[in-house]
Amino acid sequence: MQKSRILVCDDESSIRSALFRALEKRGHHVLTASCISEAESLTSGGQSIDLLLVDIRLPDGDGLEFMAKLQKTHHCQSIVMTGFGSIDNAIEATKRGAFHYVTKPFNIDEVLALTDKALESKRLSLENKLLRQQLHEKYKFENIIGQSEAIMKVFELIEIVADSNSTVLITGESGTGKELIAKAIHYNSSRASKLMVPVNCGAIPGELLESELFGHVRGAFTGAISNRQGRFEIANDGTIFLDEIGDMSPNLQVKILRVLQERRFEAVGSTKPIEVDVRIIAATNKDLEKAVLDKSFREDLFYRLNVIPIKVPALRDRKSDIPLLINHFITQFNELKKRDIQGFDRDALEVLMEYNWPGNVRELENLIERLVILKGRGVIGVYDLPERYQQKTNVALNPDKVTVPEKGLDFNSAVDNFENALIMQALERTSWNRNKAANLLNLNRTTLVEKIKKKGLIPPDRSV
Ligand SMILES: Nc1ncnc2c1ncn2[C@@H]1O[C@H](COP(=O)(O)OP(=O)(O)OP(=O)(O)O)[C@@H](O)[C@H]1O
Numbered sequence: 001m002q003k004s005r006i007l008v009c010d011d012e013s014s015i016r017s018a019l020f021r022a023l024e025k026r027g028h029h030v031l032t033a034s035c036i037s038e039a040e041s042l043t044s045g046g047q048s049i050d051l052l053l054v055d056i057r058l059p060d061g062d063g064l065e066f067m068a069k070l071q072k073t074h075h076c077q078s079i080v081m082t083g084f085g086s087i088d089n090a091i092e093a094t095k096r097g098a099f100h101y102v103t104k105p106f107n108i109d110e111v112l113a114l115t116d117k118a119l120e121s122k123r124l125s126l127e128n129k130l131l132r133q134q135l136h137e138k139y140k141f142e143n144i145i146g147q148s149e150a151i152m153k154v155f156e157l158i159e160i161v162a163d164s165n166s167t168v169l170i171t172g173e174s175g176t177g178k179e180l181i182a183k184a185i186h187y188n189s190s191r192a193s194k195l196m197v198p199v200n201c202g203a204i205p206g207e208l209l210e211s212e213l214f215g216h217v218r219g220a221f222t223g224a225i226s227n228r229q230g231r232f233e234i235a236n237d238g239t240i241f242l243d244e245i246g247d248m249s250p251n252l253q254v255k256i257l258r259v260l261q262e263r264r265f266e267a268v269g270s271t272k273p274i275e276v277d278v279r280i281i282a283a284t285n286k287d288l289e290k291a292v293l294d295k296s297f298r299e300d301l302f303y304r305l306n307v308i309p310i311k312v313p314a315l316r317d318r319k320s321d322i323p324l325l326i327n328h329f330i331t332q333f334n335e336l337k338k339r340d341i342q343g344f345d346r347d348a349l350e351v352l353m354e355y356n357w358p359g360n361v362r363e364l365e366n367l368i369e370r371l372v373i374l375k376g377r378g379v380i381g382v383y384d385l386p387e388r389y390q391q392k393t394n395v396a397l398n399p400d401k402v403t404v405p406e407k408g409l410d411f412n413s414a415v416d417n418f419e420n421a422l423i424m425q426a427l428e429r430t431s432w433n434r435n436k437a438a439n440l441l442n443l444n445r446t447t448l449v450e451k452i453k454k455k456g457l458i459p460p461d462r463s464v
Pocket residue numbers: 143144145146172173174175176177178179180181284285361362365
C-alpha cells in the first residue's frame with residue numbers, strides 16, 4: 001500500500017512527537033509543524049498531503065482557517081484536536097470540512113483508528129470521483145476518428161465483441177489508440193453503467209501490483225495498516241483493463257491465469273477466496289507471440305487472453321486517416337486553447353503524409369496541440385513544423401534528388417523554398433542564434449539577417 005503523507009500541526013512538542021512516532025510506526029510519512037507559518041512552508045512546495053492533524057489554537061493563528069485553506073489546495077482529510085473541548089468547536093470544525101474532532105488529552109489508539117478511517121474515506125472519495133468522471137465521459141465510436149479500411153475492421157470487431165463477455169487482447173504500437181478502443185468496448189457493452197478499472201501493469205512495481213490487483217488484509221506486510229480492496233474486486237460487474245500486460249512479472253502471470261480460469265482469487269495475506277464477475281480487456285505494445293517464444297510470457301496465459309485479438313494498425317499503415325485526424329485535433333485544440341487555426345497548406349500536409357509517425361496518433365495529437373498554441377491563427381506551413389518533420393522536405397530539395405514535375409514549376413518560388421528550408425533549419429538548430437546559424441551556412445551574419453528580414457522568417461514562439 002502506498003505510504004500516506006500526514007501533517008501534524010500542534011504547538012505542544014509532546015503531542016507532535018507522540019503522533020510522529022505512532023504514525024511513522026504505522027508506515028506513514030509524517031511531517032510536523034509547531035505553528036501555522038511552519039506548516040505553510042512545509043506544504044507550499046506542491047507535495048501532496050493526505051491527512052492533516054491540527055490543533056485549533058496555534059501561536060500564530062486559527063487552526064481551522066489553516067485547515068480550510070489546506071483542504072482546498074491539497075484535497076486532504078483533516079482531524080481537529082483541541083484542548084478546549086466544546087460543542088461549538090466541534091460543530092465549527094465539521095462545518096468547515098473536518099473529518100473528525102478529538103479533545104485533548106486523547107488516547108493515541110483512538111486517534112490512530114480515526115486516521116485509518118479518514119485515509120480510507122479519502123481513498124473512497126477518489127474512487128467515487130473516478131466513477132462519476134467516467135460516467136460523464138462518452139466513449140462512443142465518435143471519439144475514434146478514422147475511415148480507412150484498416151480502422152473500419154477494428155470498428156466492426158468492437159461492435160461484434162462489445163456485448164459479449166469474452167476476454168479481449170488489444171495489441172498495437174504505442175499511441176495507436178489501444179486505451180480508446182478498450183473504453184469503446186466497455187462503454188458499448190451491457191456493463192457500461194459499471195466501472196472500467198484500469199491497471200497499468202508496467203508502471204506499478206511487482207510487489208505492489210499484486211496487492212493493487214487482488215487487495216490485501218491488514219498486517220499482510222509492513223505498511224498494510226488496514227484491509228484494502230483490490231482492483232479486481234472494485235471492477236466487479238464491470239471491466240478491468242490490464243494495460244501493458246506484456247510487462248507483468250512471471251509470478252503475477254500465474255496469478256492472473258488463475259483468475260482468468262476460475263474468476264476467483266485471494267487477497268494478499270488471506271486464504272479466503274473472493275469471487276468476481278469481471279470482463280477482462282488486456283493491452284500491450286509488445287509482440288506477445290515473440291515473448292512466448294523467448295519464454296518471457298506464459299504460453300497458457302497468452303491463449304487465455306487472446307480469445308478475441310484486436311490488432312490496432314499503426315498510423316503509417318492508414319495514412320488516409322491523417323487529414324481526418326488533423327481536422328479533428330485542430331477543431332478540438334482551437335476550442336480548448338481559444339485559437340483560430342484554419343488548417344495546413346498543401347506542402348505542410350504533404351510532409352505530414354510522408355512522415356512515418358513512430359509515435360502514431362499520440363504524436364500527431366501532440367504536434368497539432370503545439371502548432372495550434374504557437375501559431376495561434378491562420379494557416380500552418382512547412383516552416384511552422386518542427387525540424388524533425390521538415391527533414392523529408394530537405395531531402396526532396398536536395399539538388400541530386402530534385403525532379404521537375406510533369407506540369408512544370410515556378411522556378412523562383414522553388415529556389416526561395418529551398419533557401420527558406422536551409423535557413424530555418426540552421427536557425428532552429430542554433431536556437432535562433434544568428435551568428436552560429438550564419439557560420440553553419442557559411443554566410444555573412446549581415447547577409448543572413450537581411451534574408452531573414454526579407455523573407456519574414458520568425459521564431460515559432462513569436463508567430464502567435
Ligand atoms: N483514432 C483515434 N481518434 C482520435 N484520437 C485518437 C485515436 N487514436 C488515438 N487517439 C488519441 O491518441 C492518444 C493516444 O491513444 P491511447 O492512449 O489510446 O494509445 P495507446 O495505444 O494506449 O498508447 P500506449 O501504448 O502508449 O499506451 C490519446 O489521446 C487518444 O485520445
